[in-house]
Each structure stands twice: as structure tokens, then as C-alpha cells.
Amino acid sequence: ETGVTQSPTHLIKTRGQQVTLRCSSQSGHNTVSWYQQALGQGPQFIFQYYREEENGRGNFPPRFSGLQFPNYSSELNVNALELDDSALYLCASSSTAGAAETQYFGPGTRLLVL
């Protein structure tokens, strides 16, 4: 069974640029959630995708957008990057979108905005 994978592992961008982060869910999982983790903090929920549709969104501006593909992999896109977007971006997959479902995390993508 393949776990959650994310790419790239590290990324450096400048303010105002756009970035796309990728996530492959664990085999058998149809739900992907994205989180942002600033240094020294717990992860913050960005949004969740269930069967290719957005299924809930946290307190993030519209320049954070996402996609889920038929194979349940997902992308997180961030436009007009700001310095505060520097963080570890985590993807988590689960077998369904239910509130009690266990989420399994990937290793994350470390984004640095200069």
C-alpha cells in the first residue's frame, strides 16, 4: 500500500509569483485535505476535496485554490504569493469525508517566499 506523497519537497518563490503543489492520496482514499503549518504552530485547514469537489474551506483567501483529479490526486495553487505564505504545506488523505475519519499525512512541501 502506497502512502501519501507530495511534490516538490522544497520550493523557493518570490513575492507575487504563483505556485502549484501536488499530492497523491493513499491507495483506496477518495478524500484529500490541505493544511498550512507555520513554524512552531499546529496545521491550519485550507480546504478539502471529496470526489473531485470542494467539501469545506478554512479561513484562507480565494488566491488559495485547488483541484482534485479522477484518480483522487490533488493540487493546491496559490496566486500572488505573500511573504506570510512561507510554511510547510501538508496534504492528508482519508477513505471518506466523514468527520470521524482518520487522515493520513504526506511529508509536506516546504515553501519559502522571498
Add this chain to the structure above:
Amino acid sequence: TQLLEQSPQFLSIQEGENLTVYCNSSSVFSSLQWYRQEPGEGPVLLVTVVTGGEVKKLKRLTFQFGDARKDSSLHITAAQPGDTGLYLCAGGGGNTGKLIFGQGTTLQVKP
């Protein structure tokens, strides 16, 4: 707004000591998950508790979910240097399946 507060935020102990980390909220959660995270890596699931009053043991780790499903604790017996890391509690609730995380407890176990 659902919030989870973890305490303590930092803990530095000697090998062999016992410790307890607390995770508290004023909100009810459908489930409570505990994760351990190493620097630069994603959180790794330790346990999920879903029933009020539930107690789960994982070797030297004991997890408890409060009767009202608003709080949880993690107790480590005879801590070892390999237990060093960031411990996160996360509550699941609502229809979206989003997890609400506490701010984490950084544990350092000195040999």
C-alpha cells in the same frame, strides 16, 4: 469557533520520567486524533479515539478521550530519547471532515 488548547507547550525531561500532555476544548468533537511530528516531516498518526471515556494504549503511550468528548490526554510512561518530537492533538467535527489542531507540545527527552 472550535479551538483546541494543548498544555504544556514545551516539556524537557530526563529519560525514564513520566509525562502527560493535555488537549482541551469547550467544543464537542466526533473524534480526537494524536499525531507525532518530526522536524520538516508530516505528522504521523498515533491513535484515533471516537468514544467518550475511551482509553487506548500503544506500548508506553496511553491515550484517553474525555467522557464529554471535549478533551483528551496523552500519558507517556518511562520516556525515552526516541519519544522526542512535536505532539499534536486534532479534533474532527462538522460535515466537512476538517481537522482542528492544537498548537502542539514540543517534547525533549534527554538521555
